[in-house]
Each structure stands twice: as structure tokens, then as C-alpha cells.
Amino acid sequence: MEGKPVRDSQITMMVAMNPEDANPLGNVHGGVVMKYVDTTAGVVAIRHARRIAVTASIDRLDFHNPVFIGNLLILKASLNFVGKTSLEVGVRVEAENPLTGELRHTASAYLTFVALDEKGHPTPVPPLVCETDEEKLRNSQAQVRRQYRLAERRREKSCKI
Numbered sequence: 130m131e132g133k134p135v136r137d138s139q140i141t142m143m144v145a146m147n148p149e150d151a152n153p154l155g156n157v158h159g160g161v162v163m164k165y166v167d168t169t170a171g172v173v174a175i176r177h178a179r180r181i182a183v184t185a186s187i188d189r190l191d192f193h194n195p196v197f198i199g200n201l202l203i204l205k206a207s208l209n210f211v212g213k214t215s216l217e218v219g220v221r222v223e224a225e226n227p228l229t230g231e232l233r234h235t236a237s238a239y240l241t242f243v244a245l246d247e248k249g250h251p252t253p254v255p256p257l258v259c260e261t262d263e264e265k266l267r268n269s270q271a272q273v274r275r276q277y278r279l280a281e282r283r284r285e286k287s288c289k290i
């Protein structure tokens with residue numbers, strides 16, 4: 130299968146945060162941000178695979194700053210690593226105050242998707258071509274995270290009765 134560059138699937142998604150996105154404190158609910166993180170990353174995985182891809186795992190999601198109603202949520206997502214059937218997508222979330230232009234880093238996350246065939250089984254995806262130094266660095270860091278995930282999976286499986 131022919132490789133595809135990172136730039137072919139990366140996206141930036143922007144969503145205006147409205148009152149229905151609020152938590153009881155009046156700021157944007159963390160779950161709303163999580164949903165957009167998952168949705169944006171999923172689009173990247175599907176654009177690369179040109180297949181349905183499901184979320185297999187989310188490594189961690191730290192919220193650095195609150196998002197306010199009226200802010201524009203900006204999600205930048207691109208592929209870091211592609212295995213045989215799995216894909217790691219990195220998402221950076223920023224919040225912009227559209228009145229002032231102030232930008233704040235809200236969250237970052239790494240998500241793993243698995244491409245599925247028509248029967249719902251994992252299916253091979255095109256290899257990832259990393260062109261820039263930054264893409265190559267992200268790729269090598271993603272390979273380390275993958276080793277941790279695989280080791281964790283093996284450990285969990287061996288604990289099952």
C-alpha cells in the first residue's frame with residue numbers, strides 16, 4: 130500500500146461555544162471539549178485510512194485552562210504514527226476570545242483509532258510518510274507511547290482469569 134503524508138489528513142476544526150455547552154459553573158463543560166477532540170481526531174484517522182475508524186483509546190486529556198461561553202474552540206489534529214491497522218492522532222485545543230483575539234491553550238490529547246473493514250474487523254491502512262523534522266520527532270515519540278500501550282495491554286490480558 131502506498132504511503133500518505135501527514136498533511137493529507139491533518140485538519141483544523143473551529144466551533145463556537147454556546148450556552149447549551151455550559152457546565153453548572155457557566156463555563157464550557159469538559160465533556161463537550163472531549164467530544165470535539167474525539168470527533169476531530171476521528172476525521173483525521175478516517176481521511177488517512179479512507180475507512181471507518183473507531184476510537185480504541187485516549188491516553189490522557191489534561192485541561193490547562195477553562196473555555197468560556199462565546200469562545201471559539203480551535204482543534205488542530207494530525208497523525209503522529211500509523212501501525213498496521215491503528216493510527217495515533219494528536220490534538221491540540223485552543224480557545225479564542227473572538228472579541229479580543231486572545232488565544233489560550235486549553236488541552237492536548239493523543240488518541241488511537243483502529244480502521245475497520247466491512248465486517249468490523251481491523252484492516253490495514255496506508256503507511257504514514259513523515260516529511261518534516263517536527264513530524265519525524267512526533268513519530269518517534271508516538272512509537273514510545275505505543276510500546277507503553279502494548280505493554281499495558283499485555284499486562285492487562287495476563288491478569289484476566
Ligand SMILES: CC(C)(COP(=O)(O)OP(=O)(O)OC[C@H]1O[C@@H](n2cnc3c(N)ncnc32)[C@H](O)[C@@H]1OP(=O)(O)O)[C@@H](O)C(=O)NCCC(=O)NCCS
Nearest residue numbers: 183184185186211212213214215216241243251278279282
Ligand atoms: C478497537 C478494536 C477494533 C480493537 O480490536 P482487537 O481485536 O482488540 O484488535 P487487535 O488486537 O487485532 O489490534 C488491532 C490494532 O489495534 C491496536 N489496539 C487494540 N486495542 C488498542 C487499545 N486499547 N489502545 C491502543 N491500540 C489498540 C493494536 O495495537 C493493533 O494495532 P496495529 O494493527 O497497528 O499493530 C476493538 O477493541 C473495538 O471494536 N473496540 C470498540 C471501539 C469503539 O466502539 N469505540 C467507540 C467507543 S463509543
